[in-house]
Amino acid sequence: MKKSVAVLLVVAIVALGIFSLSGVASAEEIKMVGVITKIDIAGKDAKTATATLKDNKTEKLVVITINDDLTLDKFKDHRIVEGDEIRCKYEVIDGKNVSKLFRKTAGC
């Protein structure tokens, strides 16, 4: 039992490794700072969400896809809300801007 779990884990890790490698090879990270104009998240159990950021430099709207649990949780309990300014890094994967870092800029 324990062994099979371990094996599964190894497989999962190897798979992840391949994924992230190909990610690095094909996509490059884009950085931006912008204000959230809209958050779309489907309920408490959502595993993905999108946020629209207005780029401070270009004033263009950029739709970012967010998949990491920590940030999703911050949308769910409203620690991150529309109007917050965000420092964001993303990669273009299959036409989507997938977030690699999504953090409020202000603090004090």
Place this chain on the structure above:
Amino acid sequence: MKRTVTIASALLAVLWGAGTWGAEHPGKSQIEKDGYKGPATCEECHPGKTKEFLGTVHWKHASKVDNVDNLDPKKEYGMKNRIYTMCNGNDVVNNLKEIPKNADGKSKFTGCNTCHPGDHLNDVGSTGPAAENAIDCLVCHSTDYDFRQRKPFKNEQGQVVMGQDRSTKAALAIGKPTVKNCMVCHETAGGGVLVKRGFIFSKDTDAHAAKGMVCVDCHKTKNHKIPTGFDPNNWANDGLRVACGDCHGDKPHKSADYNRHTAKIACQTCHIPRTGGAVAKDFTVWEKGSDGFYEPTTLKKEANETVPVYAWYNKTVRNEPHFIGPKGSRKDGKSKIYPFKIYMGKAFYDKKTGQLLSMDFAPPMANGNTRAGVESAARTLGMKDPAAVAKNAVPGWQTIYFGSNHLVTKAKALNCINCHGVNGVFNFKELGYTDAEIKKLTNPEIYFNQLIEKQKEDW
């Protein structure tokens, strides 16, 4: 033997916690029936908890401190009143308020005491029935807290109030504090996400998080006293301490070669090889953001992005206007080598006394005028001629050593060659070793056989 028992029981506690996680808080049905009316609701079944909380560091942001130079042993110190350069304000001089309008005619609320679980009318260190009733129990105990409520606003009398989620819905999700409950405040310490300590507590960054442990599994809380360690910059404490050795003992390794080092080298030195967060800030010059408000200029780094500096530490602290950091030496018989995150902050010093000055953030946040912030703080503190203090203030740098106590790793722990190799992480000379000793400590004779064995195991 003893050690395995402690660990087993700690693990058991974790599993137990996970098991009861789904279990309901026994008070739930009554709270559902009567609604949540603040701490008084909790008091019905947990008498004395509110009064008890008012005596803790989390309410007072201060305590007596006995291991730091140049402090008055009779006074209390903490984020309430400390003056240093990670945050150049504090609860007193940078009290929560609406700041003057900026160039775009916009204002906002700011103040250090936004990280206090009170309502600001009952502020840091307040006492009495009103204070008891103002405690935000749910920010630490609810897993269904709506953070849109935890925001400053002005009431009808024009007073600035810190909001709370006091909904019955939030009070129905009571339990022992989760990582998030603690990180709500601790993640943004120092004025932004991961600025002060740069530690993310997740399975990717911490060996204990990977095992499902949460903050309070180590910070075992008694009557709301939360234990801390001896970070040279965590002065306020509840009188309880936590250390790696509490659970692991001082001989935690299968290998005697590692165990022989624990007398002189702290666990953190090998097991926390990286650090992170802001490395420098300039409080004398603030940068204008896209929203038209100013923030201190800050050089940020990710968790795990920087390497620590190593120094002997005997848990007493040198505290001077331009330096806060560890005291200790190889020879004092009490010190071990610890890893520190080095941070440097630029701020204003008093021309007359050479002491570090503090700052009210409201003026610089609105218009970048940092000397106006110094003047306001000097006035609040009752200094003589605040305008002159601010005008003559001299910019200068302060070096601060922060303890590095999370982001524990086993896989990336330092091994023999990381230290004894020619290009090792230690500067043996600065650590007080003689040339002859260094020659020996950096000779392969020390580690060759062990690493050959390891090489055989690995392949």
